[in-house]
Amino acid sequence: MLKDLKIFLGLLSEHKKTVVFAVALGSVAGLVTGGGLTNGVEQLFTLILSDDRELSTSQILGVAASFPILFVILGICVFASAYLLNYAGLASIQSLRSRVFSRIQLLPLAYFQSSKTGDLISRITADTTVLQQTLTFIARNVITQPATIIGAVFYLYYVAAKNDGVYQIYLCLIALPIVIFPIRKFTHKIERKARQQQEELGALTNNLAQNLTAAREIRAFNLQERENRRFTERLADLFISQMKVVKYQFGLGPVVEVCSSMGLSIAFVIGYYNGVPGGVFTSIFLALYLTYTAVKKLGTFASELSKGVASYQRIAEILESPVDIDDPAQPVELQNVLxxxxxxxxxxxxxSTPALKDASAVISQGDICALVGPSGAGKSTFANLVPRFYDVSEGRITLDGHDLRDMRMNDLRDQIAIVSQDPVLFDDTIMENIRLGRQDATDEEVMEAARQAFAHDFISDETNCPQGYETVVGERGARLSGGQKQRIAIARAFLRNAPILILDEATSALDSESEAKVQVALDALVAGKTVLIIAHRFSTIKNANKIIVFNEGKIADIGAHEELYSRCPLYKSLFDQQQAS
Known part of the structure; x- marks a missing residue:
């Protein structure tokens, strides 16, 4: 448990002074509970059970006032300690969430291909919430309960020194070591079950995320019943995992209580036969009860800690994931990129799956280079290596003679604009979605880019966009048509004005009218730039002066259309097939 506790103390390290002050206040609260209240009870019950009624009014009021004073001190210390620890805990969770999100921004694309979106969302939200709950529970108990035990034990020692026949009562404390065994067993079980529960929650979140992003396909293929069945099965799996956690979490309390009750029964028998005075015995009984109660809460504390550790481990997997693509120690400074x-x-x-094999090619400044070949031949991989979405396994790629790995990634990607087949728009205004191309651009520059992309007219049309450039486009641009989204993406590229342009079949999903408008914008965009066109349709590469033909991860041939058509059987076959269709 101490090892697990160190994890959480490490999370709180940024707020060390706050935690130390809270610990001091919690210690006072525990000592007041374990030592002060028990001593007050002894004085109170000694007076009540005594036949002596000759105390003065001031003495009576003094004893009576001791309890409100003790509880005022206790209340202030408990509140202040819990408030400060919660402050440190919540601030630490806020920092942890920020660190996890920042880490995700650095992880390579390969990480997301092997991870499920819903599970990542669950780790950032649900697992950090469990951590927050654990830190809150720790805030209430990590200091006050041990301090209560210490205060109660010191009080028991003090009473034993003053009264005969009391030491034997402490035999009941032998029940304390016995309690440790079920606590250890239960906490190990809870940690495993809690991790399983969080993994089931991640799977459920992933199922939900997929369902929401595929709403159109689900309705088109009448998959509602299938999706309901799969979601219900996930819910059932999560329910079973949750109940296993509940079984061990709440099963621990009764076990501790049974052990505690045995100790208290022993104390009663010994105290009765040894003739311990009523007031003294009452305070001893209270001290023992507080000790056992504190041990019980520490048992619950251990189970909560195990749940928190299980969630932290899932979060740590993100934080510890290697960033395979990083900036060099001494990067090349890029200037006037050609x-x-x-x-x-x-x-x-x-x-272990080869995607590109021994590929060599030269794409000069101003070339419009089309990448063609069968599906899975390596076209997209070739293009994705240019902005270092992935790093090469062998060989090297250079830009103006410099190895891409010798450049800062931000510097490299500032030289590249991408227009994809399915452009992603954020749930923000049209103005801000275009401004993503260059975040320091003025409103006038954004609007000029929209004009160049032939997007200004539909943006200014109140029928399409009631608030013009301030119109919010919806999640993934749901309120815009396919052609409109493409023109927004092209406007981004105009705004970026980068020397390298990558087009991933930017018009393939459009109708004829939209394609014609977008193609006009693209023709203006590619002027003077080095362009890579990932082509699935040969109609999109009519302006290409260089074509690279891919087959099974290898470059089969490079040349212009006329050359390739006459000498490359694969290119001729692909071209003829499309012409025939």
Whole structure:
């Protein structure tokens, strides 16, 4: 348990002074409970059970006033300690969530291909919430309960020194070590079950995330019953995991209580036969009861700690995930980038699956280079290596003669604009979605980029966009048509004005009218830039002066259309198939 506790103390390390002060206040509260209240009870019951009624009014009032004073001190210390520890805990959780989110921004794309979106969301939200609850529970108990035990034990020693026949009562404390065994067993069980519970919650969240992002397909294929069945099964799995945690979490309390009751029964028998005075025995009984209650709460504390550790382990997996693609120690400073790209014997694999093999190519400044080939041939992989979404397994890629790995990633990606087949728009205004191309751009520059992309007219049309550039587009641009979203994405690229442009079949999902408008914008966008076009349709590469043909991860041929059509059987076959269709 101490090892687990160190994890949480480490989370609180940024607020060390606050925690130390809270610990001091909690210690006072525990000592007042374990020592002060028991001593007050002894004085009170000694007077009540005594036949002596000759105390003065001031003495009586003094004894009576001791309890409100003790509880005022106790209340202030407990509140202040819990408030400060909660402050430190909540601030630590806020910092942890920020660290996890920042880490996710640095992780390579390969990480997300092997991770489930819903599970990552669950780790950032649900697991950190469990940690927050654990820290809150720790705040209430980590100091006050041990201090209560210490205060009660010191009081018991003090009473034993003053009264005969009391030491034998302390035989009942042998029940305390016995309690440790079930606590250890239960906490180990809870940690395993709690991790399983959080994993089931992550799977449920992932199921929900997939359902919400595929609402159109679910309705189109009448998958509602299938989705209901799968979600219900996930709920059932989560319910079983939760009940296992509940069983061990709440099963610990009765076990501790039974052990405690045995000790208190022994104390009663010994106290009765040894003739311990009523007032003294009452205070001893209270001290023992407070000790056992504190031990019980520490047992619950241990189980809560185990749940928190299980959640922290899931979060730590994100924080400890390696950032395989990072900036070099001494980066090359990029100035006046021309856009000359060269692949030198480049190979790349997704895990153990080869995607690109010994690829060499030269794409000069101003080239419009189309990447063609069958599905899965390596076109997208080739393009994704240019902005270092992945790093090469073998060989190297250079930009204007500099290895990409020698550059800062931000510097490199500032030289590249991307327009994808399915552009992602954020749930923000049109103005801000275009401004993503260059975040320091003025409103006038954003609007000029929209004009260049032939997007200004529909943005200014109140029928389409009631608030113009301040119109919120909805999640993933749900309130815009496919052609409108594409033109917003093209406007971003105009605004970025980068020397390298990557087009991932930017018009393939559009109708004829929208494609014509977008194509006009693209023709203006590519002027003077080094362009890579990931082509699935040959109609999109009519302006390409260079074509690279891919087949099974290798470059089959490079050349212009006329050359390739006459000498490359694969290219001729692909071209003829599309022309025939």
């Amino acid at each position: 856009g000359n790209i060269e692949f030198h014997s480049v190979s790349f694999s997704y895990g």
